Amino acid sequence: MNTTASLDRWLTAFGVLLILCAWTAIYLNLWIIWILPGMILAATLALVRYDFYYYLLFALIPFSVEVIFPNGLGTDLPTEPVMILLSGIFVLVILQDPRVLKQPFFRHPITWLIGCHLFWIVLTSVTSQHEITSLKYMLAKSWYILAFYAFTGLLFSVSSWKKTIRWLGLALLAAVAWVMIRHAAAGFAFNRINNVVVPFFRNHVNYGSLVCLSIPLVAGLAWLTPRGWKRTFWILGTLFLVTAMYLSYTRATYVALMVGIGGGLVLYLKQVKSVLIIGCIVAVAAIGWLLDQNHYLEYAPDYDKTVTYYEFESLLDATAKGQDISTMERVYRWVAGMHMIKERPVFGFGPGNFYNFYKSYTVSSFRTYVSDNPEKSGIHSYYLMTAVEQGIPGALIFLFICFYFLVLSERTFHRLQERETRTIVLVNAVMIIHILTILILNDMVETDKVGPFFFFGLAVLAAVDVHTQREAK
Incomplete structure (x- = not known):
C-alpha cells in the first residue's frame, strides 16, 4: 500500500514537471527544454538500474548511425553516448565502493593484459606523430x-548472458529484416548491397561482419533455450542470419564462418596450441619470403586490369587472379604499412595515424584507381595497422591477448562440466575466431559493429573462468 502511494507521488511529480517544461518550452520557444524530463528520468534510471543501459546498448548496436560533424570529428549515434554514460557509471560505482576492483574478475590475467594494451596505447599516444588524433583514439x-x-x-x-544475446538478437533480426526487404526490392543484386544497408551500416562489410559474429551467439542462445516456440524462433533466426550473411556478399565473412567452425572443432579436440604454433611458423615464413630480395614486388597489379566488378561471380574470379580492386588496394596499403613499420618499429606513428602518414610510404607499382582514398579509410588489416600505429610491441601485446584467449578457452571448456557454461565458452570462442579472421582483411575493432564484441568476448571468458574456479573451491 505504501509502495503504491509512493509510486503515485513520484508519477504525479514527474507529470507536473513534464507540464511545466512543456509550457516553459512553448513560452521561451526553446525546444531543448522538452527533453529535460527525459534526461532526469534517464539519470534516475542510470542510478537505480544501470544494467538497463547495458542491455539497451547491445540492442542499439544494429541501429547505430555513423555521424561526421563539420569539424571532421565522427561518432556513432546513439551507441557512443551510451558507452560514455556506462563508463561514467562504472567510475561512480568504483568511487562508491573501491572494493569492486578487488573482485577476482578485475585481477584476472585477461584484465591485466587489457591493462597492458591500454597502457601501451597511452604511451604511443604520448610519442605520437599527431597527438590529437591519438588522444581521440585513446578516449x-x-x-x-x-x-x-x-x-x-x-x-x-x-x-x-542470455538476456544480452536476446536483446542483441531481437534488434539484429529486425535490422537484418529491414535490409533484406530493401535488398529483395533490388533483386538481391550484388552492386546494390552497399546502398540498401545504409544508414545503419557504413557498407556491406560492416553489415556482414556483425551478422557473421552474431551467428554463434544466437545459435548458442537457441541451444540453451528450452524446447518450444522460443527455441524454434531462435533456430529460425540463426538460419535467417546465415542467409543474410551469404547475401551480404562479404568474402571475409564467408572465410570467417568456415574458420570459426574449424576453430570450434580444434578447441573441442584440444589442438589449439598446435594450430597456433603451426600458424605462427607459416606466417613468419611467408612474411620473411615476401621481404627477402623484395619478392613482394612480383605481386604488383596491372593498373589497367585492376578494376571494380559489379557481378559477384566476376569479383571472385578477379580476386583469384589478383585483379580485384579492393584486394589489390589492400596490398597497396599493406606495402606502405611495412615501410612505415621499418621507419618507426618501436612506438609506431601513434594510434589512429595510419591515414595521416601512409601516402609518402607507398610504392607506385601497387597503385590502383581508388588509391586517392577520399573516404580516408585505413590499412584494412588490424594486425598490420596495430604494428604501424603502436609499433611492433603493441602488435605483440594484441596478438598475445588473442592467443591467450584461445588457449584459455580450450582449457576452460574442457574443465567445465555444466552444459550451459560449456556452451557459452564454445560459442564465445567461435565468435572471437570470426572476429580475428575478419581482422586479417579489415581494421574494425574501433567500429561499433565489431569492436564491442571483441571486448565482450574477452570479458565473458574471464568471468566464466573466475566463477567456475570459485565454485570448484
Whole structure:
C-alpha cells in the first residue's frame, strides 16, 4: 500500500514537471527544454538500474548511425553516448565502493593484459606523430573497454548472458529484416548491397561482419533455450542470419564462418596450441619470403586490369587472379604499412595515424584507381595497422591477448562440466575466431559493429573462468 502511494507521488511529480517544461518550452520557444524530463528520468534510471543501459546498448548496436560533424570529428549515434554514460557509471560505482576492483574478475590475467594494451596505447599516444588524433583514439578505446569489458565482468551470469544475446538478437533480426526487404526490392543484386544497408551500416562489410559474429551467439542462445516456440524462433533466426550473411556478399565473412567452425572443432579436440604454433611458423615464413630480395614486388597489379566488378561471380574470379580492386588496394596499403613499420618499429606513428602518414610510404607499382582514398579509410588489416600505429610491441601485446584467449578457452571448456557454461565458452570462442579472421582483411575493432564484441568476448571468458574456479573451491 505504501509502495503504491509512493509510486503515485513520484508519477504525479514527474507529470507536473513534464507540464511545466512543456509550457516553459512553448513560452521561451526553446525546444531543448522538452527533453529535460527525459534526461532526469534517464539519470534516475542510470542510478537505480544501470544494467538497463547495458542491455539497451547491445540492442542499439544494429541501429547505430555513423555521424561526421563539420569539424571532421565522427561518432556513432546513439551507441557512443551510451558507452560514455556506462563508463561514467562504472567510475561512480568504483568511487562508491573501491572494493569492486578487488573482485577476482578485475585481477584476472585477461584484465591485466587489457591493462597492458591500454597502457601501451597511452604511451604511443604520448610519442605520437599527431597527438590529437591519438588522444581521440585513446578516449574511444577507454570507453569501449569500460562499457563492454568492465561492465560485462561486473554484471556477468549465465542469465545475464542470455538476456544480452536476446536483446542483441531481437534488434539484429529486425535490422537484418529491414535490409533484406530493401535488398529483395533490388533483386538481391550484388552492386546494390552497399546502398540498401545504409544508414545503419557504413557498407556491406560492416553489415556482414556483425551478422557473421552474431551467428554463434544466437545459435548458442537457441541451444540453451528450452524446447518450444522460443527455441524454434531462435533456430529460425540463426538460419535467417546465415542467409543474410551469404547475401551480404562479404568474402571475409564467408572465410570467417568456415574458420570459426574449424576453430570450434580444434578447441573441442584440444589442438589449439598446435594450430597456433603451426600458424605462427607459416606466417613468419611467408612474411620473411615476401621481404627477402623484395619478392613482394612480383605481386604488383596491372593498373589497367585492376578494376571494380559489379557481378559477384566476376569479383571472385578477379580476386583469384589478383585483379580485384579492393584486394589489390589492400596490398597497396599493406606495402606502405611495412615501410612505415621499418621507419618507426618501436612506438609506431601513434594510434589512429595510419591515414595521416601512409601516402609518402607507398610504392607506385601497387597503385590502383581508388588509391586517392577520399573516404580516408585505413590499412584494412588490424594486425598490420596495430604494428604501424603502436609499433611492433603493441602488435605483440594484441596478438598475445588473442592467443591467450584461445588457449584459455580450450582449457576452460574442457574443465567445465555444466552444459550451459560449456556452451557459452564454445560459442564465445567461435565468435572471437570470426572476429580475428575478419581482422586479417579489415581494421574494425574501433567500429561499433565489431569492436564491442571483441571486448565482450574477452570479458565473458574471464568471468566464466573466475566463477567456475570459485565454485570448484
